[in-house]
Amino acid sequence: MATSSALPVRAWRRVWSGTGSRHLLLALLGLLAVIVYVEAASDFRNLQFAAFGYLGIAAGGLTVLTGLNGQLSLGHGAFMAIGAYTTALFLDDGSPVVPLLGVLVVATLVTVLAGALIGAAAARLHGPYIAGATLALAVGVPGIALHFSDTLGGEQGLGVVAPPVPVWLLDLDYFFTGRDLTPSRYLSYVVWVCLIVTFVLLANLSRSRVGRRWRAVRDDDVAAEVAGIHLGRARVSAFVVSTACAGLAGAVMALVVRLTAPGGYTLTLSLTLLTAVVLGGLGSLWGALIGAGLLSYLPQLATNVGESLGLDQTRAAELAPLVYGAVMIAVILLAPTGIAGAVRALRARRTARAERPPPQTTESTVQQGEMSR
Amino acid sequence: MQQLLSTTLTGLTLGMVYAAFALALVLIWRSTRIVNFAQAPMAMVTTLVALQVIDAGAPYWVGFLVALVSGLVLGAVVERVLVRPVEGKAEINAVILTLGLFIVLHAVAGLVFGNDYQSFPAPFGLSGFRVGDLNVALTGFGIFTIVIVLVVMAALAALFRFTDLGLRMRAAAFNPEVSRLLGVPVGRMLTIGWALAAVVGSLAGLLIAGGSLVYPSYMDSVVVFGFVAAVLGGLDSPVGAVVGGLLLGLALSYVSGYLGAQLVTLASLVILMLVLTLRPGGLFSSASARRV
Numbered sequence: 001m002a003t004s005s006a007l008p009v010r011a012w013r014r015v016w017s018g019t020g021s022r023h024l025l026l027a028l029l030g031l032l033a034v035i036v037y038v039e040a041a042s043d044f045r046n047l048q049f050a051a052f053g054y055l056g057i058a059a060g061g062l063t064v065l066t067g068l069n070g071q072l073s074l075g076h077g078a079f080m081a082i083g084a085y086t087t088a089l090f091l092d093d094g095s096p097v098v099p100l101l102g103v104l105v106v107a108t109l110v111t112v113l114a115g116a117l118i119g120a121a122a123a124r125l126h127g128p129y130i131a132g133a134t135l136a137l138a139v140g141v142p143g144i145a146l147h148f149s150d151t152l153g154g155e156q157g158l159g160v161v162a163p164p165v166p167v168w169l170l171d172l173d174y175f176f177t178g179r180d181l182t183p184s185r186y187l188s189y190v191v192w193v194c195l196i197v198t199f200v201l202l203a204n205l206s207r208s209r210v211g212r213r214w215r216a217v218r219d220d221d222v223a224a225e226v227a228g229i230h231l232g233r234a235r236v237s238a239f240v241v242s243t244a245c246a247g248l249a250g251a252v253m254a255l256v257v258r259l260t261a262p263g264g265y266t267l268t269l270s271l272t273l274l275t276a277v278v279l280g281g282l283g284s285l286w287g288a289l290i291g292a293g294l295l296s297y298l299p300q301l302a303t304n305v306g307e308s309l310g311l312d313q314t315r316a317a318e319l320a321p322l323v324y325g326a327v328m329i330a331v332i333l334l335a336p337t338g339i340a341g342a343v344r345a346l347r348a349r350r351t352a353r354a355e356r357p358p359p360q361t362t363e364s365t366v367q368q369g370e371m372s373r
Numbered sequence: 374m375q376q377l378l379s380t381t382l383t384g385l386t387l388g389m390v391y392a393a394f395a396l397a398l399v400l401i402w403r404s405t406r407i408v409n410f411a412q413a414p415m416a417m418v419t420t421l422v423a424l425q426v427i428d429a430g431a432p433y434w435v436g437f438l439v440a441l442v443s444g445l446v447l448g449a450v451v452e453r454v455l456v457r458p459v460e461g462k463a464e465i466n467a468v469i470l471t472l473g474l475f476i477v478l479h480a481v482a483g484l485v486f487g488n489d490y491q492s493f494p495a496p497f498g499l500s501g502f503r504v505g506d507l508n509v510a511l512t513g514f515g516i517f518t519i520v521i522v523l524v525v526m527a528a529l530a531a532l533f534r535f536t537d538l539g540l541r542m543r544a545a546a547f548n549p550e551v552s553r554l555l556g557v558p559v560g561r562m563l564t565i566g567w568a569l570a571a572v573v574g575s576l577a578g579l580l581i582a583g584g585s586l587v588y589p590s591y592m593d594s595v596v597v598f599g600f601v602a603a604v605l606g607g608l609d610s611p612v613g614a615v616v617g618g619l620l621l622g623l624a625l626s627y628v629s630g631y632l633g634a635q636l637v638t639l640a641s642l643v644i645l646m647l648v649l650t651l652r653p654g655g656l657f658s659s660a661s662a663r664r665v
Binding site for chain 1: 408483484593601635637642
């Protein structure tokens with residue numbers, strides 16, 4: 001009797017304690033949630049959801065770089081542009097030569113090449129230097145599209161024709177839901193499947209030896225070097241993984257937006273990504289997801305509020321950046337670990353309270369600490 | 374020949390502006406070890422304030438003065454209220470803070486002044502002089518730019534070299550702990566440093582705006598150029614910032630004249646990468662010590 005009731009609990013514990021199996025389980029749950037939402041939501045909501053998804057992919061990549069490796073990139077918007085333009089060059093007419101998966105892979109690889117180039121130079125830099133260099137990248141890359149306007153479309157940009165929904169998926173979806181899969185729903189699925197795959201890979205990577213090395217380099221580069229970690233290799237690998245995410249995000253963004261133009265990849269996009277990562281809490285994938293979600297739904301809310309306050313549309317659109325810029329400053333001043341970090345700290349405090357040693361001891365150590373300073 | 378001459382002269386004029394902007398960054402870096410990425414939007418806001426004053430009927434010079442004074446106030450307030458808490462913390466916090474300020478100032482400017490392009494007046498002529506049958510690309514406003522940046526630089530050098538205040542500011546930047554023990558109000562010195570830097574930044578903003586269009590993001594590329602110029606000179610040296618600014622102005626002017634105007638920012642990235650790879654401490658660095 002006792003063993004039969006303990007068995008599922010034990011099986012659950014085994015799944016939950018294994019890193020890989022836990023991430024897989026969360027991914028399956030996430031996929032289920034995505035399917036439910038996509039099937040229930042309207043086409044408009046699905047496009048919004050897809051936008052949330054591609055911001056999330058890029059933010060996930062950035063949080064790995066900034067949170068785990070301590071490098072700041074203001075140029076992820078530029079890397080998204082590289083992914084997006086590669087996609088656009090493949091899919092500018094309705095007859096794709098390469099299947100969609102191939103296009104996404106190629107776009108990611110092209111971005112990785114650019115990322116490796118920049119990363120190799122950036123690995124020697126730290127703090128404000130790397131921020132400045134990537135800032136130059138973010139401001140400069142749209143200029144390439146303007147300069148080579150014959151191939152890259154100049155100011156108007158390149159149109160993107162999303163490939164048709166594959167027949168097997170249409171049939172499968174019809175079998176379960178009894179209605180046709182619309183292109184918007186299909187794109188939403190593509191984006192979110194990409195996001196789930198990316199996040200599982202990133203989560204596994206961050207718990208692996210590679211992730212520990214990145215953290216070691218972030219916390220103390222000299223100690224890490226003494227411990228035998230090759231600093232340059234660790235930094236470049238973190239940068240490359242992060243830009244791969246940005247490239248993939250740009251590729252699916254091109255599919256969803258159906259247009260790739262320099263105006264979509266300004267400094268604002270890079271700063272938006274950084275905001276998402278800071279809001280959510282540096283280094284936390286959940287935080288990146290929360291931040292991306294806030295940034296994709298908050299602007300419309302803020303604009304509506306602004307318009308109801310009597311502002312005209314262009315001015316009301318400035319309310320959203322005002323709010324999240326201010327929140328970003330507040331986060332740095334008040335809670336540098338962001339939303340996910342604040343939750344974690346709250347939980348840690350609660351467990352600490354449950355198993356706290358007698359209060360006198362802690363107070364006396366604090367006093368001693370104060371006196372010795 | 375004609376083109377080479379005019380590109381060089383344009384480059385020198387632009388270089389002076391970049392030098393001023395880089396100088397503002399260096400002033401802040403020396404005192405607080407922070408690169409102020411919000412320098413450009415701060416200058417943008419003060420320039421737009423000046424434009425409001427001028428549009429209301431005041432003469433150009435009143436607007437000019439208003440911009441500099443509002444820069445002074447803005448710089449002091451930003452340092453005292455926002456930057457003070459992150460001083461001495463992890464580098465990344467300060468960078469993110471100034472970027473947050475970047476976003477906020479952009480949004481505020483869009484909200485208050487609108488996102489439209491507005492033309493900004495210039496106090497001097499904007500057409501080049503003619504020498505014989507040669508058209509020289511040096512305008513009245515260009516000469517004004519060069520002169521006023523030189524004057525500001527001389528004033529700053531005199532301030533740091535010959536005055537008590539300058540000495541205190543240098544002490545506060547060099548060793549805050551010891552200066553505090555010797556009675557220097559370090560916090561106030563830092564505030565003054567930020568305020569002065571914001572004034573110089575505002576000046577750069579006014580010089581770029583003169584005779585062209587202003588809108589909330591008109592300074593975005595200048596923050597890149599100013600940063601590259603400052604790094605070129607070593608971030609720590611005011612003289613380096615000036616030389617870096619001039620070199621960068623010339624280089625970018627040649628890129629713009631002979632390769633294409635859209636590639637200018639990318640060229641500055643290439644220059645930055647080259648400098649950081651070959652001489653990470655800037656052109657004027659001696660061997661640098663590394664603290665563990």
